Amino acid sequence: MLILPCPFCGQRDESEFVNAGPTKPSRPDANVSDAEWVDWLTVPENPIGYIEEKWWHAKGCGKWFTIKRHTVTHEIVTADVMPDDVGKRTGETT
């Protein structure tokens, strides 16, 4: 069981979190091909090494956040408060 760095709550036990798998690339624009869409939807990264992934502090503050974790050693090297795939949605109001 991991210790995860919640950007609000600090180091907490994995049992408080929900894992949502590898961070997806930004949601594609409407004009991508069907093949590109399906690729985005169904092909997650699965490296031996560092992977960026999403976690939800479900039994805590409710924050969704991103960490970089080594899939073999479980070393966690970065914890971003803000994910880097911000604001790509069409129709965004800000």
Place this chain on the structure above:
Amino acid sequence: MIKAPFRLPSGGMIDRRKHIEFEFNGKAYFGHEGDTLASALLANGVFLTARSFKYHRPRGIMGAGVEEPSCLVELLGENAAGNHPATTIRLRPGLAAKSVNCWPSPNFDLLSINQLFSRFLPAGFYYKTFMWPNWHLFEPSIRQAAGLAAAPDEQIPAQHYETRYWHGDVLIVGGGPCGLLAALVASRSGARVMIIDENPHPGGYLRASQTMMNGKPALDWITAIRTELDANSEVTQLWDSTGWGYRENNLLMVTERNPSEAHVFQRGWKARARHVILATGAIERNLVFTNNDRPGIMLASAVQRYLNEFGVIPGRLPIIFTNNNSAYQLAHELQAAGTKVTAIVDSRPTDVIGSEKNGLEIPIYAAHQISTAHGGKHLHAVSIHAKDGVTKKLDCDLLAVSGGWNPAVHLFSQSRSDLAYDEGLASFVPDKQAQKLSCVGAAAGMMNMASAMDKTVSAITTILGELGFESPTFTLPELVPSPNYHLYPLWHVDGMKPGDKAFVDIQNDVTLDDIGLAMREGFDTVEHVKRYTTAGMGIDQGKVGNVNVIGNIAKISKKQPGDIGTTTFRAPFTPVDFGSIAGQRNGATVLPFRHTPITQWNKEQGAIMYEAGARWQRPGYFPIVGGSMQDAINTEANAVRFGVGVYDGSPLGKFDISGRDAAAFIDLLYTNDFNDLEIGMGRYGIMLNDDGMILDDGVTFKLAENHYLMSASTGFADLVFRHMEYLLQVECPNWQVWITPVTSQWCNATICGPKARDVLAALGTSVDISNKAFPFMAMRDGSVADMPARICRVSFTGEVSFEINVWPRHAEALWLRIMEAGTPFGIVPVGSETSHVLRVEKGFLSLGHEVDGTVDPFDLGMGWIMSSKKSHSIGRRSVDIRRSSGKQRRELIGLIPESGGELVPEGAPITPNGDRIASEGFVSACVWSVVNKQVIALGLLINGRARIGETVIIRDQERTIKAIVTKPCFHDPMGHRLRG
């Protein structure tokens, strides 16, 4: 009281004043406080204690601790438990145990006939036998013959398991000389320290041997350390506790078997340390020769421990068989105890046998091996042979064997750290650490105690420095110099013939022959050999045998053991009670139930309570006197269809959604348009996952501009919340939207049926409830029965419905007023079963029935909900791609089964012609319809909408049922009634 014949008149660490009576295989014996079941049995001369797993060969006790491969017992009575090694059971008054694997007793075991048929039980026997199509013919008898102990089915009376967390600086596993030393140094530095050991008392090898420290017995040194640790509030000592699992981020799973609190049966610890020190010692190996499993053959280290810790020498004529010099210490100690060792048989040549033999008045057969042991139910002699082939037979009743030592690297390996093969030890030692941990002492392959303790000091000093603690002062104890460990590997003795029963894994009855057979059949890696022969797969996990398996694979394949490698070490290190993992998370406390304020009233009415999803407790139905469950459901359903009913809809998921971008957010979530929704009105919507499959459905009301009240399915509300928070936080972080789950802030009673409006009028309300002023899908704030209320006109039944939402504190009062005001109209409370009937009659979809993660709105005939103006809603793109493929899909249909009034099981497959072939659909729901007076069903069927009027065939195991395909609505298809 009969004197225990193999107990020495003095010595050992047992309390001889305290006698303990216990029972083994139905006979009564006496032992002492401090005994294990194994030491007490040996003291009483009970040597035949078990039968083996496969061949039912007679077996005795081989080890003295967790390594025991041979004597498994089942504990009876209170605290019953299966498959414990006798060597790890502390003797206590009233203990009753019996052998496993034999019936009726180990002395007269009917299944021992397996020995005669052993050539039919070779390696891979299970794989060769349990093959389709006839495996089920063999399974029951094999299970019975190979049966280990049965699992207990009683709860532990008056005690419970619990879990505790610990976070600290240094965690030391193992309380031997190096572990204790590390704990002492670390504790003096001010660090928070935990030390654990699987034995009831720390000391490890110091208790099992006659080691002197500073010229005094080592126990004095241990006592001094314990006194100091006791006084340090930063130190946690867990004895009789096993660290059995090494997880990520230095988390150790520990089971404390005898907590001081009487009400705690066992305590599971989740202990996390900044640095872990493994001082887990080493485990002795067996030697492989013919009949090396006979009762009377034991590990040398075990004999030594029985002598020193328990005052027991389990034989009169001992012989020692070794390939190394560590077993000579046993000879010295037996000699000092006045027992003459008949011989030492040492496979090493004379010239390498050094100072270890000094002072021994015993014949030493150097460069000799034991070829076979003699005796059936007990050892009585061994045959030895020299390199030149000369043989000799020696009488003995106890054979102490030592095949060398394996560092106990189990936890180290579990931490995902790497092992390396050490030629000098002929075993695997810790190499590269994957986490913050260190190995010290014999666990690190350091077999000389003085230098191991010296190295422990430098290791702990470095660790404390890294953790920011100053190293304290202390003095190392003075030890009597001992020779350096020396061994020549002996993977099996010379001159073995095919068919010889020489065991590499005693517990699983795996012989050297089996290893050879597996490799000849092509299973030549260590992982394959393990699985094919089952070597190392027993409860002992091959603690004494695994390295011998590896050595023999290497020998047969003419490689080095280091090239073969080990199998993966997995938790648990020793068997663990499930209870100690679960702690108090037992029964309903695992996931607490959720109740509405009406639960008590429901129970008083005799309602049968169900789980309605997400642990919410709802009445399933209200039984009626003298009637069946179906009668009760029919009564409730008739009331709603033709009179009036009321149900407690409080568990329905509810979210208050507000903020500048709330409208845009609702638009993103749902596939249909919400832009033109007026304030005070609600709309049904479906939300999809990104894969275009339905995530949930529900009604959302617009309370004000950019302010909504969304409902979600009871069982899926938590998932919907997660989905919405993900979108807002990850994909739309600049949007201003706040989501407040208000499921428990609003309770509701839903009055439904043709007379619903009359009941609401009788209750008294400030709201104009005429159909004109308050149409379907509208909501109004006001009062009902003088309580503040929000009334919504939604319908999950197909009839006129008023959902009256009030604060939870008013819910029960409202409910009682409704029952009172509704009595003249014949109102009845309605349970989940009836809700199900009503929604099936209407063809309303249900999450978990029709919607199972594989359907989209088109499949349900709801293509109209996919707004043509919206391409950006979640999941839309995937639905479009799927539709464009033109593939036939399963579509929602109604079914009228010709089942003679009987219900068809929900989930039953529909197959072409009813054949036993791949299904073309399934029955998602089936009920007795009170309006149609027949059995009706919903289902999903390939290309179903084009097949209305067809007859299809449902399979219910052996039986087939014809059914006519209909539209998926059996009542008021135009919806006039619910708008009324």
